[in-house]
Amino acid sequence: VQLVESGGGLAQPGGSLRLSCAASGFTFSSADMSWARQGPGKEREFVAAISWSGREEYYADSVKGRFTISRDNAAKNTVWLQMNNLKPEDTAVYYCHHLGTFSWGQGTQVTVSS
Numbered sequence: 001v002q003l004v005e006s007g008g009g010l011a012q013p014g015g016s017l018r019l020s021c022a023a024s025g026f027t028f029s030s031a032d033m034s035w036a037r038q039g040p041g042k043e044r045e046f047v048a049a050i051s052w053s054g055r056e057e058y059y060a061d062s063v064k065g066r067f068t069i070s071r072d073n074a075a076k077n078t079v080w081l082q083m084n085n086l087k088p089e090d091t092a093v094y095y096c097h098h099l100g101t102f103s104w105g106q107g108t109q110v111t112v113s114s
Helices: none
Strands: 002-006 009-011 017-024 033-038 045-050 057-059 067-072 078-083 092-098 108-112
Touching: 002 092, 017 033, 017 092, 017 108, 033 067, 033 078, 045 067, 045 078, 057 067
Parallel strands: 009 108
Antiparallel strands: 002 017, 017 078, 033 045, 033 092, 045 057, 067 078, 092 108
8 A cells, every 4th residue: 555645845825735645555446535734743633535436525624615635536546635725824744544544645744834
């Protein structure tokens, strides 16, 4: 099982970033997936989740209306996190997770600062 995140970086407040998670080694089209994050000095927290079909999405209250989770089961075996209207408190390492398993990516750093 491999989950590889990319797309992190530095953004200004109000800016946008799109994170990607490339999955392999398991049946991605049957897997519920999520994003979590861990800010400096904080515990890892849930950000967003998407069902295996893509029909159901769930968000933490702190990102609702600003972040969108999506996935491609057909060809790319990828789950994305579109992050808009970024805030300094969104600064964290973002992790991709295959829900219900111990499979996590290595994380990608997102820093929101002017």
